[in-house]
Amino acid sequence: MSTTGSNVAAARTARMERATSESSVLVEINLDGTGSSDIDTSVPFYDHMLTALCKHSLIDMTVKATGDIHIDVHHTVEDVAITFGEVLRTALGNKAGIRRFGEATVPLDEALAHAVVDVSGRPYLVHGGEPAGQEYHLIGGHFTGSLTRHVFEAITLHAGICLHMNVIAGRDPHHIVEAQFKAFARALRAAVEPDPRVEGIPSTKGAL
Structure with missing residues (x-):
């Protein structure tokens, strides 16, 4: 496992390789990209969601993953989320000069999701509002609705961020998941964006 990273004043980039018996x-x-992406997780719907995350957060991202998807895609999906959380934390460095908070409400046809992000250094997820049975839907042939929460849990824990995600409306399982990824992307974009008026760490404690 290897990582590289830097603070806001320098290039905010990071790279990590993570290998287990279940995935690579x-x-x-x-963080200061244009939203370009090169995604291949072997789970097509997840690739679609991560591509949307890049596009709407303006984070450039490369993801290459292989795993025991012949058993279940859960391991690969979660391990990608864990690794993304780790590189996000690394790329943020000491978090000096960022806005820290971000909020977005995003529709996708009948679905509507609201996300609030705090780059606090304290991992926490509040996730709710999905209609009954959403977690059991199989989307794109591989991705079950229950994986959405697992992805956000892994990202928040390993990035050290707080995320409140609420589904306000939705019927189509695909739209419900995609609205959440896009809302998270827009909120994350706002939270990690440098603010020229912020000097140092955006916390009265002096550290995040």
Whole structure:
């Protein structure tokens, strides 16, 4: 496992390779990108969600992952989320000069999701509002609705961020998941963006 990273004043990039008996994952990001992506997790719907995450957060990201998807895609999906969380934390460095908080409400047709992000250094997830049975839907042939929460849990824990995610409306399982990823992307974009008026760490404690 290897990582590289830097503070806001320098290039905010990070790269990590993570290998277990269940998966092999490479994630590389640039927080100050244009939203370009090169995603291959062997789980097509997850690739679609991660591509949307890049596009709407303006984070450049490369993801290459292989795993025991012949058993279940859960391991690969979660391990990619873990690795993304780790590189996000690394790329943020000491978090000096960032806005820290971000919020977004995003629709996708009948679905509507609201996300609030705090780059606090304290991992926490509040996730709710999905209609009954959403977790049991199989989307794109491989991705079950229950994986959405697992992805956000892994990201928040390993990135050290707080995320409140609430589904306000939705019927189509695909739309419900995609609205959440896009809302998270827009909120994350705002939270990690440098604010020229912020001097030092955006916390009265002096550390995040």
